[in-house]
Amino acid sequence: MPVRGKGMRCTACGADTATLETRRRNGAIYRRRQCQECSERFSTRELPEAALKALQAQCSSLQRDREVLRRQLRRAAAGLPIGEWS
Numbered sequence: 001m002p003v004r005g006k007g008m009r010c011t012a013c014g015a016d017t018a019t020l021e022t023r024r025r026n027g028a029i030y031r032r033r034q035c036q037e038c039s040e041r042f043s044t045r046e047l048p049e050a051a052l053k054a055l056q057a058q059c060s061s062l063q064r065d066r067e068v069l070r071r072q073l074r075r076a077a078a079g080l081p082i083g084e085w086s
């Protein structure tokens with residue numbers, strides 16, 4: 001029996017969603033959700049605030065690494081007969 005949404009909105013249309021399934025794994029809570037309006041289904045994962053902060057920090061670090069690598073490649077390739085990349 002689906003539980004009516006507790007504030008989570010549909011990622012497609014923004015309407016209220018119902019929870020079809022809830023699972024706990026590795027300290028996180030996974031929910032399978034379905035939109036009450038358009039029937040879109042998607043999953044959410046709830047993490048404790050501290051774990052979420054750690055994940056965000058890791059993501060920022062990877063993005064910085066990516067930018068550094070991009071600059072280094074651009075510099076290394078300067079003047080070589082290869083096309084530009086985005």
Ligand SMILES: [Zn+2]
Nearest residue numbers: 010013035038
């Ligand atoms: Zn929807």
